[in-house]
Amino acid sequence: MPAVSVSRRRTDAVLRTDTGRLSLILLFTPFALWILLLIVLPQIGIGYLSLQVKLAPRVYEFGLANYFEFLNEPIYWNTLLRTAWISVLVTVLALLVGFPVAYYIAKIARKRSRAALFLLCLIPLWVSDLVRAFGWILLLRETGVFSSLLQGAGLIGEPVELLYNDVTVVMGLVYTVVLFMIVPLVSTMDGMDNALIEAGYNLGGSRFTVLRRIVIPYAMPGIVAGCIIVFMLCAGSYLTPVLLGGKNSMWFTEQIYQQFITRYNWEAGATFGCVLLAFTSLAVWLGLKLTGQNLASTVAKD
Amino acid sequence: MFDLQCDNLTKMFGAFCAVNDVSLEVPSGSFFSILGPSGCGKTTLMRMIAGFETPSGGDIRIKGQSVLSIGPNKRNVKMVFQHLALFPMMDVGENIAYGLRCRGDSKSEIKTRVAAVLDRIGLAGYEGKRISQLSGGQKQRVAIARCMVLEPDVLLLDEPLGALDLKLREHMKIELKQLQHQFNTTFLYITHDQSEALVMSDNVAVMNAGRFEQIGAPEDLYRAPSSAFVAGFVGDSNRWSGTVTALDRDQVKVGLDGGATLVAPLAGGSSGQGGGSSNTGRLSVGDTASVFVRPEALVVTPGLLPDAPDRNRLQGTIDSFLFNGANSRVLVRTSRGELIEVDHRLDGGLSRESVGQDVTLEWPHAGGICFKAED
Amino acid sequence: MFDLQCDNLTKMFGAFCAVNDVSLEVPSGSFFSILGPSGCGKTTLMRMIAGFETPSGGDIRIKGQSVLSIGPNKRNVKMVFQHLALFPMMDVGENIAYGLRCRGDSKSEIKTRVAAVLDRIGLAGYEGKRISQLSGGQKQRVAIARCMVLEPDVLLLDEPLGALDLKLREHMKIELKQLQHQFNTTFLYITHDQSEALVMSDNVAVMNAGRFEQIGAPEDLYRAPSSAFVAGFVGDSNRWSGTVTALDRDQVKVGLDGGATLVAPLAGGSSGQGGGSSNTGRLSVGDTASVFVRPEALVVTPGLLPDAPDRNRLQGTIDSFLFNGANSRVLVRTSRGELIEVDHRLDGGLSRESVGQDVTLEWPHAGGICFKAED
Amino acid sequence: MLLFFLYLAAPLIVAGVFAFNDSNFPALPWNGFTLKWFFGTESPKIGMFHDSRLLRGIGNSLYIGVIVSAMAVAVGTCNAFLFERKQFPFKGFFYILMIVPLVIPGVILGISILVFASMIANGADDAIGIELGMLRPGIPLVILGQFSFLTTITSLVIAARLRKFDTTLEDAALNLGATRFRVLSTITLPFLAPAMFSAFVVAFLVSFENFNTTLMLVGPDAPLTITMYDRMVKVGSTPVLNAVSFFLMVGSGVLALLSVLVNRRKTEE
Amino acid sequence: ETLRLLTWGGYAPDEVIALFEKKYPDIDVEVTFSNNEEMVAKLRATGGAGFDLAQPSVSRIKAAQSEYGIYKPIDISKIDASVIEPVLMDSVKKYATIDGELYSFPHQWGTQGLIVDVSKAPDLKGWTDLCDPKYSGRVSMRLKRGVLLGMAFDMGMNPFDAYDDPAAYQAILDKLEAKLIDCKKNVKAYWTGGDMLSNLMLSGEVVASDAWDSTAFKLYSQNPNIRFVPTRTGALAWIDTFTLPAKGKADDAAYKWINFVNQPEIVTMISKSSGAISAVKGGKELMPDAAREAVNLAFDDAAIANLKVMPSVPAGLEDMEGKVLDRIKAASD
């Protein structure tokens, strides 16, 4: 009798873990297919392509020459640095703009209006990058709305060109990415108990102290998540810098696009892609290390 | 000398009056509680005192000085929040040092002060612990220490025990009272748990719907509630409603539906001395009135006894026993179907076997109290 | 006839033993509680009975049949979860009908059954209400109705009152007991609140660290705890530790540090009859032992009385009063600095003015109980 | 705040307003109000509702958006269950892998998929002579490309909701006699429904306006953004583009509003 | 059956498609707009699949075909070649014959030169004039091969001669790089799309730019002051052709399309929307009136004689040019 019950229990246990394993496999398969076929292998693919060196038409050799080429050509890495530097600048600006807005939405606005404000913040998301850039062009060009308004108001005598320079690019980028800063910020700060802030004041903290010692440290995961996303979006953006950029503006993705499309140089394009990926990963990793956060806990927070 | 005074304090949220013309005075070094049901305005009152809300009317004075124009970070009242609001990103030491840093104390001074206060709350050497590593009771103490290290004039506590579990809550009640003795600071304590308020306080204000119903020592509230609300809210009570059939000085005769008649002193009579708004008014014959009687004032006698002139008597049967150690109760079902709770002394003559037995409930006239029914 | 039996049930989580060799028998129609501190394994035990966890050893029988090989959705035990787990996306009627639908009852039958059970819990006509529109107590009742409509052999309740507020909890205690009477179903109730367990149950098992310490009727646990843990956990107790100086049949003499000597009966003697694992063993002279005395067994007499042969006496001064209506306590500080809680009857002779006064605590030898100290 | 919202809205308002400018160029001066850019039938003022190419672009975008969102929600739901409910080795590592697509620049995603697909297609062509048209630039590839990063978004959204799910609800349903499948279909999925819906909406919006990834993968059937880009850069823009923008703004505004309403109703419960 | 056309914006106007579909009800026409580079890139990505008819310039046939094998030979017998202007046909034959097989067929031609608002810059006649400080901040260019070639001719060099000698070509490029970087301060913005150029010119923000003549002719109809200037060294001429992608599936439909668009009335429609001149005999006369006027205004006989037809670009040059262009763009002014 005990033997029977023991063996029955064992089969029961096996059954249970078997169904558990089956469901695990069923759930894991789509994930694995997705990650493997659409992310990992393609990345390896361009990694491989970037190592193909073209010797003559239809003759290739395996090697690092594409990377040397990249290193030897200051334009390329200058473009990369420039892209990185503007991306950082945009990230910082987006944080500066986004933080007060997020704070307002999460902490100051009343419960009722919060959803509406949040929705308003999402306005730019409603239309594509293209339309937004298009709007900026109409707004900022020398004969555009803004310039005309200023003239009409008598503030300036001559039409001014507000388009086609780096400031425009930065502003346009901030515009496109700021809400990706706001969303994680709002969601972390939403989880913050108002009592923490009040306690900060109650114990004698000034506005600044409360902000620096309580609000910011608390919002850190959100800040980091926002910064990562924003930085990546900037570094990977194409339309805004191309459409709003001035005559000096080179953007790394534009460079990649050109290698692929105008120069038919897939090998170089793939190399650039790898470099950009490595570079941005490095930047993100550095950011995480510096702030002591990790990817899973920040980006996936909400 | 009063550490804290509120004069006719009022707070409106739009048309809704959350705190309505409240006045209180808290003597130095005393433990003052505000007791009231959820949503009655306790937190709003406390937030006004701390400076997070601006009163719509009235004045708040700390050590005699009006503080209405002083910002929340400048007032020398510190607050222990309901969920404590310890800063999760700082360790215990930093939490306690926070206020000192804001004040601009020197590093070495902060260090000694933090160590001293931790010692005092029995957590010496805990500076480096993270908040999440503390138990509920320890967090509680850190939250108090964080305020006390700043030597406030008044410490405000907003239901600080609400989040703790039962046994710990019992324990912390006594500990809080002792901490107050130790620091000798004025405590203003908010709770909706009457036993907390009664056990710890020197004075209790019972609040209802934005108003103070009564302010007094715990014993006074319990023995001489000045309103039906206080009688029902503070301590357990059995309650009967009926019609006034006769008035004799402060004694009221109330006729119940079933025909029985109860006699009870009118609240606010010679013994009542609550300072709040007594809404009993004057009773007259024919009014509806409620009689409250505490379970411990009732005596259960086996058998059906006839009415007696010097005491109230009601007949019923024993419905069940609620055994709870020293707090055991007998439930008696009266002939009119009500369930009456009676204190059951362990040494009493009733036992489980008595269920269903006919009994008579009796209590002296003075054992109850009568209020005009609100309508 | 037993509706539920557990035989030597054990549950290991890795190397950690959450439930350790637990046996219990619940007679049909009775109210059985498991009382224990947080984390002692109560929920784990209940989840095994419901079928959500597989026991590591032992057997579970419902109406005499082992159910180990039956899935959780096939066992006829229903469970009321700690936070009720009402389905928020369904209304009251759908919640109650859920189990009936799973069973495949016909539409019309479901309708009548739902209406009937709602009527029984006093919520007739509530079918269409959303869960969020219900009050705490109403949710409670719906959760019970949802199970009862399936006519389970046993209803499991996992701290169902934990989420309610104080006043409501008091009220629901009585209501739950009455619902059990009404449905006449076997209830297995989990709680860490001793007053809930004592008030409602026919039998209580006290659980600690995965084991049952004692099983018995509430009065038995209170009057004759079989272990120091039970004595400390069920009801309030004062506790002294000392060394056994003499043994006389079931009477033990314990010498305290300060020099005083207490006499108390040894637990598990003639009166003790708990079924759990009594860990007192046999005491011998020189062992360390603890004496437990309930606050209501103590009497405070003014003045310093000499030792007496027929009773225990300790000298001290009155430290403070904890006023709490009928549950008021006097704290007496003994010469050795301990704080002793004594029941303070309202009609006793002591008052606030007595603080600081010298008093003597006394209680009959039989008023305490002695356990071998665990080490 | 007001300034900020003005900043947010300005380019959109301008883009919208010029849709009503009676001029061949989307620029000042203002030549008067017209609806021709919506309904016009005569060249050069062909309104968007009569511009077959734009309409086809919208159609393609809708088609791609619906398919891709449905796929992403389906796989996202699986992922949510996988990471919230299951224990398996290297879970942390796989979790990071799941998030990674979010931090790969869209252009690179597009390129890598293009390259990889061409490699396979060329390989298949060379080896066995089968032309795998699916792997050539075109709608299937655009769908795959967008799917690759949208799935991360939907997974995160749905997982967040699943994390809030009280598993005792499932226990309770089981306890009441439901089978596992029934529990899933009557308790868990209804609970997840609002999140799945918002994930769908978000995925749809992002897909609809995606440019970077799509640019690399697009074939003859271009979605709207690419059509508009071509129009702008290669043909020359007319206010018809503003009209489309205006139309999109209204459309996605309505969609966003709808999703908020659905969520609000759900959270109110 | 579907005819998937990979072509330039304006080469397949909707009205023409409608007419074609009316004539051949069983053929659906799908159009993808593109440009030279993208056409090659797309076809490369697909290995020559995905489209049935492409329209790269004749200069983009040889290198792309030898490198990637993306086209298939054209069967000239299926086309009525007699309607084509023989000069153009010969050019195409010259540049697009590989291993004896002809790979493309002429369709439209045009030139690249300068577009000038003559009311504001009446004396701007050559590429190097764009660098005249007089027009500082008032000119634009497209940073592509065209401006390199034009500048080279204007600076007295012949880049076409150096096509087969990378070293010599590099030398030319180095000089061009210096010149264009120096010229950069004059440039308001490098235009990237026809739309951007039109807006710049029409709004008057820019008074001159390099451009395709077709754009200029279109703008002329908006503002008669905006004229095409073939430049003193001669406009660069290009010929857009029809080619069959290697894996195209609807060759018959493609031939039908080619023959269809060479009908005179269709030629006019296409010229109207593209602004370019058809390769059929008398293509200029078939231009819509306004454009014909602009063409006649721009080209006198000398200008036509002075045309520089762009030859096939050898593999590898693209890279060299690309880097120079990148450097110019990256340089600060």
Ligand SMILES: Nc1ncnc2c1ncn2[C@@H]1O[C@H](COP(=O)(O)OP(=O)(O)OP(=O)(O)O)[C@@H](O)[C@H]1O
């Ligand atoms: N900012 C506010 N705006 C509008 N009404 C408010 C606001 N704050 C509080 N109230 C209302 O004022 C009343 C009193 O709230 P308060 O928080 O003071 O109650 P409380 O006594 O502290 O209750 P609890 O015991 O539940 O904490 C409530 O009805 C509440 O809804």
Ligand SMILES: Nc1ncnc2c1ncn2[C@@H]1O[C@H](COP(=O)(O)OP(=O)(O)OP(=O)(O)O)[C@@H](O)[C@H]1O
């Ligand atoms: N799945 C599990 N894996 C590992 N340990 C577990 C698991 N479930 C419970 N435990 C452990 O078993 C012990 C008993 O848990 P259980 O939930 O039964 O306690 P409990 O008595 O119900 O406590 P409470 O009153 O707090 O609900 C705890 O120490 C807990 O940490």
Ligand SMILES: [Mg+2]
């Ligand atoms: Mg409150």
Ligand SMILES: [Mg+2]
């Ligand atoms: Mg539990």
